[in-house]
Amino acid sequence: MFNFLKSISAKRPAPDGKPAVSVRERVSALRNLPAFLKLIWYTSPGLALANIALRSLRAGLPLAMLYVGKLIIDAVVTLTRLPASERVLTPVLTLVALEFGLVLLADALGRGVALLDSLLGDLFTNQSSIRIMQHAAELDLDQFEDSTFYDKLERARRQTLSRTVLMSQVLAQGQDTVTLVLLAGGLVAFQPWLLGLLLLAVVPAFLGESHFNERSYSLSHSWTPERRELDYLRQTGASDETAKEVKIFGLSDFLITRFRELSDDFYRQNKSLVLRRASWGALFSAIGAAGYYGAYVYIIARTVAGQISLGQLTFLAGSFARLRSLLEGILSRFSSVADGALYLQDFFDFFALRPRIVRQAATGETARSFPRPIRQGFEFENVGFQYKSGTKWAIRNLSFQLEAGEKLALVGENGAGKTTLVKLLARLYDPTEGRILLDGHDLREYDPAELRQEIGVIFQDFVRFQLSAGQNLAVGRIEERQNQSRIEIAAQQSLADTVIAKLPGGYSQMIGRRFNGGVDLSGGEWQKIALGRAYMRDAQLLILDEPTAALDARAEHEVFQRFAELTKGKTAVLISHRFSTVRMANRILVIENGQFVEIGSHEELLAKGGRYAELFALQAAGYR
Numbered sequence: 001m002f003n004f005l006k007s008i009s010a011k012r013p014a015p016d017g018k019p020a021v022s023v024r025e026r027v028s029a030l031r032n033l034p035a036f037l038k039l040i041w042y043t044s045p046g047l048a049l050a051n052i053a054l055r056s057l058r059a060g061l062p063l064a065m066l067y068v069g070k071l072i073i074d075a076v077v078t079l080t081r082l083p084a085s086e087r088v089l090t091p092v093l094t095l096v097a098l099e100f101g102l103v104l105l106a107d108a109l110g111r112g113v114a115l116l117d118s119l120l121g122d123l124f125t126n127q128s129s130i131r132i133m134q135h136a137a138e139l140d141l142d143q144f145e146d147s148t149f150y151d152k153l154e155r156a157r158r159q160t161l162s163r164t165v166l167m168s169q170v171l172a173q174g175q176d177t178v179t180l181v182l183l184a185g186g187l188v189a190f191q192p193w194l195l196g197l198l199l200l201a202v203v204p205a206f207l208g209e210s211h212f213n214e215r216s217y218s219l220s221h222s223w224t225p226e227r228r229e230l231d232y233l234r235q236t237g238a239s240d241e242t243a244k245e246v247k248i249f250g251l252s253d254f255l256i257t258r259f260r261e262l263s264d265d266f267y268r269q270n271k272s273l274v275l276r277r278a279s280w281g282a283l284f285s286a287i288g289a290a291g292y293y294g295a296y297v298y299i300i301a302r303t304v305a306g307q308i309s310l311g312q313l314t315f316l317a318g319s320f321a322r323l324r325s326l327l328e329g330i331l332s333r334f335s336s337v338a339d340g341a342l343y344l345q346d347f348f349d350f351f352a353l354r355p356r357i358v359r360q361a362a363t364g365e366t367a368r369s370f371p372r373p374i375r376q377g378f379e380f381e382n383v384g385f386q387y388k389s390g391t392k393w394a395i396r397n398l399s400f401q402l403e404a405g406e407k408l409a410l411v412g413e414n415g416a417g418k419t420t421l422v423k424l425l426a427r428l429y430d431p432t433e434g435r436i437l438l439d440g441h442d443l444r445e446y447d448p449a450e451l452r453q454e455i456g457v458i459f460q461d462f463v464r465f466q467l468s469a470g471q472n473l474a475v476g477r478i479e480e481r482q483n484q485s486r487i488e489i490a491a492q493q494s495l496a497d498t499v500i501a502k503l504p505g506g507y508s509q510m511i512g513r514r515f516n517g518g519v520d521l522s523g524g525e526w527q528k529i530a531l532g533r534a535y536m537r538d539a540q541l542l543i544l545d546e547p548t549a550a551l552d553a554r555a556e557h558e559v560f561q562r563f564a565e566l567t568k569g570k571t572a573v574l575i576s577h578r579f580s581t582v583r584m585a586n587r588i589l590v591i592e593n594g595q596f597v598e599i600g601s602h603e604e605l606l607a608k609g610g611r612y613a614e615l616f617a618l619q620a621a622g623y624r
C-alpha cells in the first residue's frame with residue numbers, strides 16, 4: 001500500500017517505457033481551464049449563462065431537501081407523542097408537499113442542465129472543428145509532413161468531442177462544490193471532526209483515481225502514433241480507394257495481421273490497467289463505506305443518548321452519506337478534469353503553432369505588392385532545398401532565370417527535383433539556402449496569399465474532389481463557383497467539356513465514388529477536369545506538373561496546342577516526361593539530382609549534344 005501511494009506522486013514510465021505524466025504536470029495543466037471556459041463562453045454567452053443559473057439553483061436543493069426531511073421526521077415524532085385527539089396532520093402534509101415540490105424542481109433543473117449541456121456541447125464541438133480546419137489551413141505544407149505535428153493535429157481533432165464532456169465536468173464540479181460547502185456547513189455546525197472522518201474516508205479513493213487516470217492518459221498519449229496506424233489500417237483494409245489493389249495483391253491478411261498485432265497489444269496493456277483499477281477501486285470503496293458507518297454509529301449513539309433529535313439523525317446521516325458521494329465525485333472528477341486539461345494542452349498546442357511561410361518584409365519596408373504585370377520574371381539564385389524528413393538535398397546550387405512571358409519546360413529523371421522546384425516557386429516551402437527573386441525582390445517579401453493568387457499550379461497528384469463536375473473545375477477559383485459561363489469556358493479550354501457532356505448530370509453530376517449517385521472517371525478524364533482549374537484562374541504564372549501523363553497522345557497534343565494559345569503573354573512552367581510536349585516550350589531546363597545541367601531551346605540543346613539530346617534520342621528510339 002505504501003509503495004502504491006508513493007508511486008502516485010513519482011514519475012513512472014508508461015507501460016510502453018515512455019515517461020508517464022506526473023501529478024504536478026496534471027495539476028499545472030489546470031491552468032488551461034480559464035482559456036477553455038472562455039472558449040465555451042464565446043461559443044454562446046446566452047446558453048452558458050442559463051447553464052450557470054440553473055446549476056446554481058440546483059446546487060442548493062440537496063440541503064433544502066435534507067432539511068425539509070428533518071422537519072418532517074421531527075414533526076411526525078412530535079405528533080406521535082401527542083394524544084390521538086390532538087394529532088393534526090396538516091403541518092406534516094404541508095412539509096411533505098414542500099419536499100415533493102423540491103423533488104420535482106430538482107428533476108426539472110437537472111433535465112434543463114442536461115439539455116443546455118448538450119446544446120452548448122454541440123455548438124462547441126462544431127466551432128472547435130471549424131477552428132481546427134481554419135487553423136490547419138494557415139499552416140505550412142512541411143508542418144503537415146511532420147509526424148509530431150500530425151499527432152498533435154490528430155489529438156486535437158480526436159478530442160473535440162471529449163471536450164464537451166470536459167465542459168460538463170467542469171460545470172458540474174462548480175455546482176457540486178457549492179452543494180458540498182452548503183452541506184459541510186451543516187455538518188460542521190453539529191460536529192466538526194465528522195468532516196475530518198469524511199476526508200479520511202474519501203482521500204484514498206481520490207489518490208487511487210488520480211493514479212489510474214494518469215496511467216490511462218499516459219497509455220493513450222503514448223499510443224497516438226499506433227492509433228493513427230490503426231486508423232490507417234482500418235481505412236486501407238476497407239475503403240473504395242484501396243479495394244482494387246487490396247484484392248489484386250491479396251493484401252487483406254497482411255493488413256489484418258498488423259491490425260491484430262497492434263490492437264491486441266493495446267488491449268493487453270489496457271486490460272492490465274483496468275483490472276488493477278477495478279481491484280484497487282473495490283478496496284477504496286470499502287474504506288469509504290467504513291468511514292460512513294463509523295460516523296453513522298456515532299450519530300446513532302448521540303441520538304440514543306437523547307442529545308439530538310430523530311430528525312437531526314436523519315439529516316446528519318443523510319448529509320454525511322451525501323457529502324461522501326459528493327466529495328468522492330468531486331475528487332475523482334478532479335482527476336478526469338485534470339486529464340481533460342492535459343488533453344486541452346494538445347488542443348492549445350496545436351493552435352499555438354504558427355506558419356513560418358509569411359511575408360518577411362525587409363526592415364523598414366512596407367508590404368510589397370505583387371507586380372502586375374510581372375516585368376523581369378523569376379530568378380533562382382544558388383537555391384538549395386532539403387526536406388525536413390530528407391537526408392539529402394532535393395535541390396542544390398540551382399541558378400537560372402524564368403523570364404516574364406516565357407514557357408519553360410523542366411526535364412529530369414524521377415526524383416530529379418522538378419516538383420520541388422515548383423513548390424518553391426509557389427512558396428509552399430522556402431529555400432534552405434539561396435533565394436528566389438521576383439522582379440529583383442526576394443519572393444519572401446511578397447504576401448504569400450497574393451502570390452498564390454497569381455500562380456496557378458496543377459500538380460501531378462491533383463485532388464479528385466468528391467464534388468460535382470462543375471465544382472471540381474471551380475476549385476481553381478472557388479469564388480467563381482456560381483459563374484457557370486466561366487466554368488464552361490474553362491472546361492472547353494481544357495477539353496473537359498467532352499467528358500462532362502457524357503455525364504448524365506452534366507456539370508452538376510457528382511463525380512467520384514464516395515457519395516451516392518457519384519460517377520467515377522478514367523484517369524485521363526479526371527486530368528482534363530483538373531486542368532480546367534488552371535483556366536479558371538487569371539494567374540500570371542501557370543505551372544503544369546505532369547497533369548497530362550494520363551492523357552492519350554492526341555489529347556495531350558491538343559491540350560498543349562491550346563495551352564500555348566491560351567497562355568500567350570503569360571509565364572508558364574511545364575513538367576512532362578514526353579519530349580513531344582517539352583519541345584513546345586521556349587526553353588528547357590534540364591536538372592539532375594537537384595542540380596542544374598543545361599538550359600536552352602529544343603534546337604539549341606539538341607545541337608549541343610548534351611544530356612537533353614541523349615534523353616531525347618533515347619525516347620525517340622523507343623518510338624522507332
Ligand SMILES: Nc1ncnc2c1ncn2[C@@H]1O[C@H](COP(=O)(O)OP(=O)(O)OP(=O)(O)O)[C@@H](O)[C@H]1O
Nearest residue numbers: 145387389390394413414415416417418419420421
Ligand atoms: N515531402 C517530401 N519529403 C521528403 N523528401 C521528399 C519529399 N518530396 C520529395 N522528396 C524527395 O526529394 C527529391 C526530389 O523530388 P521531386 O518530387 O521534386 O522529384 P521530381 O523530379 O518531381 O520527380 P518525378 O519525375 O518522379 O515526379 C526526391 O529524392 C524525393 O524523394
